Amino acid sequence: MSTRITLSQAFQQGVREEMERDDAIFVLGTDMVERGGHFAQLRGIGSEFPGRVRDAPISEAAMVAAGVGAALNGLRPIVDLNFIDFALGAMDEIVNQAAKARFMWGRGVPMVIRGTAGIAFYAAQHNNSLEAGFAHTPGLLVVMPSTPADTKGLIKSALRCDDPVVFLMHKSLTGLRGEVPEGEHVVPLGEAAIRRAGDDVTVVAYGALVARAERVAERLATEGVAVEVIDLRTLFPLDLATIEASVRRTGRLVVASEAPRHGGIGGEIAAAIQESSFFYLDAPIQRVGALHTPISHSPPLIAAAIPSEEQLERAIRATLTPQEAVA
Numbered sequence: 001m002s003t004r005i006t007l008s009q010a011f012q013q014g015v016r017e018e019m020e021r022d023d024a025i026f027v028l029g030t031d032m033v034e035r036g037g038h039f040a041q042l043r044g045i046g047s048e049f050p051g052r053v054r055d056a057p058i059s060e061a062a063m064v065a066a067g068v069g070a071a072l073n074g075l076r077p078i079v080d081l082n083f084i085d086f087a088l089g090a091m092d093e094i095v096n097q098a099a100k101a102r103f104m105w106g107r108g109v110p111m112v113i114r115g116t117a118g119i120a121f122y123a124a125q126h127n128n129s130l131e132a133g134f135a136h137t138p139g140l141l142v143v144m145p146s147t148p149a150d151t152k153g154l155i156k157s158a159l160r161c162d163d164p165v166v167f168l169m170h171k172s173l174t175g176l177r178g179e180v181p182e183g184e185h186v187v188p189l190g191e192a193a194i195r196r197a198g199d200d201v202t203v204v205a206y207g208a209l210v211a212r213a214e215r216v217a218e219r220l221a222t223e224g225v226a227v228e229v230i231d232l233r234t235l236f237p238l239d240l241a242t243i244e245a246s247v248r249r250t251g252r253l254v255v256a257s258e259a260p261r262h263g264g265i266g267g268e269i270a271a272a273i274q275e276s277s278f279f280y281l282d283a284p285i286q287r288v289g290a291l292h293t294p295i296s297h298s299p300p301l302i303a304a305a306i307p308s309e310e311q312l313e314r315a316i317r318a319t320l321t322p323q324e325a326v327a
Helices: 007-021 060-072 084-098 101-105 131-135 148-160 209-221 240-250 265-280 299-305 309-320
Strands: 002-006 025-029 053-055 076-083 112-117 141-143 165-170 177-181 193-196 201-205 227-231 234-236 253-260 286-290
Touching: 002 007, 002 148, 007 025, 007 148, 007 165, 007 177, 025 060, 060 076, 060 084, 076 084, 084 112, 084 165, 112 148, 131 141, 131 165, 131 234, 131 265, 141 148, 148 165, 148 177, 193 209, 201 209, 201 240, 201 309, 209 227, 209 253, 209 309, 227 240, 240 253, 240 265, 253 265, 253 309, 265 286, 286 309
Parallel strands: 025 053, 025 076, 076 112, 112 165, 141 165, 201 227, 201 253, 253 286
Antiparallel strands: 002 177, 141 234, 193 227
């Protein structure tokens, strides 16, 4: 059985089921008890679990520090920062405390740090793409689902993990609807999903870029081009095995991300595939990403800065005709 619900509702469903299963799980954040968060990601949870959803003063450092302490003492907190941009006020607690505890003391920190990420109409200070920095930090797992079903399955896995998980939900996808299995539905951390099978080109994406890649693949299919679309789902650990198997079959790779191209997840994947599968490649790997610029509040400037379906299509076509440069 499944129900058609939004990505935010799928998150609620996963959290609710895990809180019913495990009394050690609690939520700490701002505007959580009554409002359920800025994106209604925990609407109703506060009244259903009195005392286990706590509103905190607006200090991200204090929230994460409290979460680390609670996790080290047997609890499993969800520290909800609403916007992942606010994590910049708690980087010492995330990077130097939560991520290092297992290495330094042999004790895991079973904590989920949730934040809404990705590009939307929130201007520069609320539109940072920080996922590569978290994935670069040893000790952190990083998750970014693109569908409601995966959101439920991944938050359940994250809440059962004994190490800190940065759980990112894309701003533009919180209202996305999809079929979500009822009851026990767990998606393992570190496993990518093949959203569309194809033998001509591999496209690897995550977050909002997955749906764009699927739409481009559907258009190109009318021309006889079979594009395989892989949704990373987990940014660390990366499921390189699934990507390698696909590229060794198609011979072509496009990596797409809404984050700036410089220093991003796409560059890591491109380098890893070049090292492991160079002799299988029939064309240079193409990277699609945002411009290296802060994000404006102006819709036309946002559209100019982040990858469009047209840019993604040009990148795919460039792998089919390598002599052509991508505009």
